[in-house]
Amino acid sequence: MKLRSYLYIAFTGTLIATTFSCTKLNEEFRGELEEADAGNIDPAALLINAYSSLNTPYQQEQRWVLQEISTDAAMAPTRGGDWDDNGMHRAIHLHTWNADNGYMNNTFVSLGTAIYNATNVLRFNPSNQQIAEARFIRALTMFDMLDLYGVVPIREGESLEDFRIAPEVLQPEAAIDYIVKELNEIITDLPNNGPTAAYVANKNAARTLLMKVYLNKGTFINRQSPTFAAEDMNQVITLANEITNSAKYTLSVAGKYFDNFAPDNDTKSTENIFTLFNKNGERGGNVDRTWNTVAHYNMRPGGWNGWCTLSDYYDKFAEGDERRGIYYDYAADTTSNRSKNFKRQNVGFFAGQQYNWTTNQPLMARNPSTAPLVFTREVTIRTSGATLETAGIRPVKYAFDYAVTGQRNNDWVVFRYADVLLMQAEAMLRGGTGTAAEALDLVNDIRVNRGVTLFTALTLDNLLDERARELYWEGWRRQDLIRFGKFLEAWQEKAADPDPKTLVYPIPSQQIAVNPNLVQNSGY
Template identity: 75%
Template sequence: MNTFKLYRMVLLLVTGVSLSCTDLDEQLRSELEQGVANVNAADLLIGAYTALNTPYQQEQRWVLEEISTDAAMAPTRGGDWDDNGIHRAIHQHTWNADNSYMNNTFNNLLTAQFQASNVLRNNPTPQQAAEARFIRALTVYDVLNLWGVVPYREDLDDFRIPPITLQATEAIDFIISELNEIMNDLPNSGAAYVANQNAAKVLLMKLYLNRGVFLDRQNPTFDPADMNHVITLADQITASGRYTISAPGKYFDNFAPNNHTASTENIFTLYNEFGVRGGGVDRTWNTIAHYNMTPGGWNGWCTLSDFYDLFDEEDERLGIYYEYPADTMANPGKRRNVGFFIGQQYNLSNDQPLMARNPSSQPLSFTREVTIRTSGNTLETAGIRVLKYAFDYSVPSGQRNNDWVVFRYADVLLMKAEAILRGGTGTSDQALALVNGIRANRGVAALSALTLDELIDERGRELYWEGWRRQDLIRFGKFLEPWQEKPADPGPHTLVYPIPSQQLAVNPNLEQNPGY
């Protein structure tokens, strides 16, 4: 819609990008404000949902949450994927306040915050207002998680007034208050791509589980009362009867082109539909696929062998041949088409082995071995590739139909198990049963006991590349440790990202995080 371009223009005034200029064009301002006022709440709400696509769909927020961990890396491949070292810096925790991923993520989360707030100025229905406030609470949570403080604009009428800065306690209190106030106005049934009561409960679960982390990331505490909130909310979601763990062989239903109907787990998603609207879910393929795969990709991102080795070979989540309606490949060899791609790759139409591009005599065989800078014969083949969203072959080009998963039921059960282990009401046997119930449907043997170390590994296996790994590693005290292609962090300042330099320059209410 044309209003989306309008929002992007308004953002320059909202986040302060233009505040350094004192001679703002008042005529332009008047036209912008009049244009926004003339858009109805329903259109504005769609714009607020749409604004989440860029940071979420394997782009900005996703990069900060996954490439910074042991689960994902974007190696420089000769002259490709260098981009002035921004990807390497994120994986190795050597970033600074000028990293473009951080500035773009910061900007786009605040874009969604503004668009959600703007819905409230345009006579929304109670449900529309509740959905908008949920989106706003989600963005406040994301910024708090990534940066530790949150710019928040109270005055949408005078853009010369910079946003206030919510400290951690203020942001936490704001999110809890917002979600509790809107709960009864959110729908308790319907499509997962509409903000709903269970989505609000999942967000509250994440907040209570991480509250002690957000208040002291280096030495977090876990209040039993917070853990009991997590458990109570999980039980309420279960009692709704809307969700079950995917049946054996159906894990990838949660991420398929028809996941809006096939999934039994998805609680909140971002809408993607060819010819209608959506985000760049096709990046999940493009960023990992080799040029000679079908379709060709950008030959980029991968996982690390230590992370791959967390899985048992029979684990469905590691990858399978997955049959789904939008798969038009003949795949006569029933080759793996989702999950982790390792070893020789094949043309899925005729089962012929694929070759690299340069040299073309080299088999296209993805290797366990990968360095953060690759060259020579390893340039195109280094690194195990990961595809969680089955490619939508039914669409000739453009928008794919896989809805992007934000919250799903397996995460709810894993958070409940963790809350029990961290002092909430329940027994270790109950926590173990929750985890083993998931594992049984993924085709792997039951664990005999459950420790926090085993639980962080299970969260990695279940939720890989869904945008939660950094947060999990911080909560479990492992984010500063060394792993493949990353030494131990020199200090704890990397537990939050630096406030982007461009934001500091235009918002006097922001201060740089310590250590940067």
């Protein structure tokens, strides 16, 4: 049960009035808002609107697609006529996108909307904690805007009051300074929540975001040749120690990795630092996409038979690695798989023959219905014929919430303690205070709980692979590959990038048309 709930009030105007647009509709909305009695506007409702703005880009949709399908971890193959979308998905995986790709604009708009909605909270006499929460949401979405597009448009001062004024556009160093200053100023006023209320911005969420800023700072400034200043790495290590010393988090014990993603992860997880609120009957995002985008039509529930991972990525997992897939026993599983003790795998990477969780019999494909439903290692970015329904291994990280109809209760994980430890180990390897042995111990603490053998030595290469295993499909793979200098390399169904321009996405052409302060990124 969630400890904190709010009335969700959607202000349509704030969803449209993004940080970069200057349309007539926005001007009319601003005028109406100015005429309203500001005293009648509830900052708590505006704050929930800001939190809810995060759902669309994060919950396996826009931002997630740009961070994962652009990598070796995920692919959205075209299956005959399905999943074509004018090549939009293929372009993300192949790194052949341009400034008119729908994902470029939709993600830019959604992140911009969240930045605006968070800033708007500050205009209506919020409490100190509400101010801090709103500024955290703004800092988080600014960080992602910087990561994806290399710049951050923001409305403040006159441009917040008058949409005829184009928003300022922060370049990397200015954006980093802004985000760091924001987070340092708000930590005192943020609550000291742990995993059971991780859906409320909190002190350790701010520390984790600061860790990511300092770890990626040199990459954001020079993506082709990133540097890692010792003082930045030491900031990462200091913040990690502060999070550990708060004594609010422990690594999930063996067999409980998927507690972090369960329908009741707000009560079960010992790792979650910041999440997005999902509760049936109240509010939330479309966490069903974690199942729908990968599941076959004949699975329970039936999905859209779309996305998959690649066999080279799957092969990073050793047999017996809990993260690769297990039968996970959880109360919201109301199928016979649990009640009749079938115990078929229900989370992780689905490969090979799939089974009916009512009869425990092998599932068959839809067309032809005589073909066994066997998910194969082999997959191409364009599939046809007999492979349409079966090509590709399917990852499912969030255990499906069968106990409810409609909005599922799994909170979406943004920050997790295991990531904190992996970032701390990386900072040590990159010149921060600490020994190689200490970094190795941090990573082995994770590996022992996941049921795999310990490393005898830690290198940047095997650390990157461990991040791939621990954080798969959580929305960090692209950022990791760029920071480790691997994003331009070839992998399955993607040739090596001929141009480093792909280290940053293009500014959407629609946004350049309405904001004269935006300049297209080099090469686009």
